[in-house]
Amino acid sequence: MINNRKIKLINSLKRKKNRIEEGLFVVEGEKNIEELLDSDFQIFEIYATDDWLSDVEHIKISSKDLGRITSLSTPNKVLALVKIPNLNSINTGITSLVIDGVNDPGNLGTIIRAANWFGIKQIICSSNSVDKFNPKVIMASMGSIFKTDVIYTDLHKFLLDSKLPVYGALLQGESIYDLNINSPCSFLLGSESHGISAELIPLITNKTTIPGGKNTESLNLGVSAAIYCSEYFKQNSI
Amino acid sequence: MINNRKIKLINSLKRKKNRIEEGLFVVEGEKNIEELLDSDFQIFEIYATDDWLSDVEHIKISSKDLGRITSLSTPNKVLALVKIPNLNSINTGITSLVIDGVNDPGNLGTIIRAANWFGIKQIICSSNSVDKFNPKVIMASMGSIFKTDVIYTDLHKFLLDSKLPVYGALLQGESIYDLNINSPCSFLLGSESHGISAELIPLITNKTTIPGGKNTESLNLGVSAAIYCSEYFKQNSI
Incomplete structure (x- = not known):
């Protein structure tokens, strides 16, 4: 389940200003989430429909609710809220x-x-x-x-x-x-x-x-x- | 000037079915129109705002009306209705x-x-x-x-x-x-x-x-x- 406040928050993250304010960004789609899970990025929450087959902890939502938070024309099973990491340090010695x-x-x-x-x-x-x-x-x-x-x-x-x-x-x-x-x-x-x-x-x-x-x-x-x-x-x- | 019937027609051309039915497609933006004018494609009509500087025959419209027919988030001065050409013949002998x-x-x-x-x-x-x-x-x-x-x-x-x-x-x-x-x-x-x-x-x-x-x-x-x-x-x- 997802409440209206969270739906509003997630949609607000389409704008950079709000992403900075909340310290969060959104990742969508199975392939992207797979790579995310394989990374050091810190996941705040994952929302997924019943047909997302994964052992990873997540919040179940309906396809209809996924449709209310997605940026995609065809939403794809799963959406994650991810913490914006600290600034990367620049390496001036590599390509x-x-x-x-x-x-x-x-x-x-x-x-x-x-x-x-x-x-x-x-x-x-x-x-x-x-x-x-x-x-x-x-x-x-x-x-x-x-x-x-x-x-x-x-x-x-x-x-x-x-x-x-x-x-x-x-x-x-x-x-x-x-x-x-x-x-x-x-x-x-x-x-x-x-x-x-x-x-x-x-x-x-x-x-x-x-x-x-x-x-x-x-x-x-x-x-x-x-x-x-x-x-x-x-x-x-x- | 552009009438409502034409606005409706142009917007309908976002769908392939309607493009085939009308035999028309839409080209937008200065760079694209420049290349279009340099080609053998047959132009049906050109709509442009006052700031489109060109000797090519066109119908003047307001920025507001251009906003009603564009597919772009930031419409760009000029939009052309172009006839869909006959099918290209396949050349099996070239790269x-x-x-x-x-x-x-x-x-x-x-x-x-x-x-x-x-x-x-x-x-x-x-x-x-x-x-x-x-x-x-x-x-x-x-x-x-x-x-x-x-x-x-x-x-x-x-x-x-x-x-x-x-x-x-x-x-x-x-x-x-x-x-x-x-x-x-x-x-x-x-x-x-x-x-x-x-x-x-x-x-x-x-x-x-x-x-x-x-x-x-x-x-x-x-x-x-x-x-x-x-x-x-x-x-x-x-």
Whole structure:
């Protein structure tokens, strides 16, 4: 059973301001919950319908009530309230994706998922980026959010502090297919609409580009980031 | 000015059934409209607010009225009604992405955009896939829908007829990084939840995989397709 006060609380967590105030975020769907249970994140409560087959302690609710707290058009058996962990500490010595202004939650989720697939452990986002605990980011990350550090900070300061090579993704530069990647390093990508901020350009040590694009203006940011991750993985796994 | 009957018509086009019945679909946003105007697609009507700066003939509407016909949370100056063109004819002799069951409109849009970037002209989708004229597909394709043939057909028949090498994307197989791609060819990818249908597996000539994934179960379908496109482009542009 779930009461109206709790329903109201859970729905309020769709907004970042309320998530910060309550110190909670929402995770939905079997696959995401499975990855959550496998992580160090602290679960506050789990709500599930009868058809969720699990030994994990949870509160039973009806499909109708699940429909009242979900962010999904087709709610999926189980929803967890999770405590927002303490801030991750930044590691300036490891390979990172550095994203200057990602607004679309689906894109950020995709980037987290691709980074996790290709073994990149840290994503640094500019402070104006979409919140990683946004329900759509969580869904799109498919559980990878629990295995990847996503940190919001001043990118200029981070890149200066880290002293690693900075491979910037631009419309013109060395083809990433020809690149000899020095690891550890940072891959710096800008937003689709605004690119990389002018103040960060001087910090790029290697201007690089994804070839192609005779017919079209740009690639999706999630896809671009994934292709950088793929090229990085390729060279580091040999 | 726009009347209520037209507002109702445009909103009805969010559903595939109505798009087929009316023979029309909707395109929104400056970038998409720019690519549309540059294509052979037949425009039925364009609605735009005063701040759309263009010599193209259009019907002026208020921001409030644009808000009544848009599919976007933040409507963007201009919306076009476009005639659904006649069916594209299938070309069995060129390199294609072959997608077995793409349900998410954002994913299909991303795939179209990546294919266009990397010079793949034809995408073959199974009949149970999301409609390419879905507003979210159009938005995510960022105009690439007007430069790429997306065709719905029986994949088994297509792959049999084409007689080209079929590189299947599986969880196990030859690394795409080591692959010597014979062009033209087909790249066959399955849905994230169900993979490639059992009946199509025997038609795969080369089982392939995207390495990585020690920590995670799967990549986003749009990202996987884009990485196949990238590897194809790399070998064919040298």
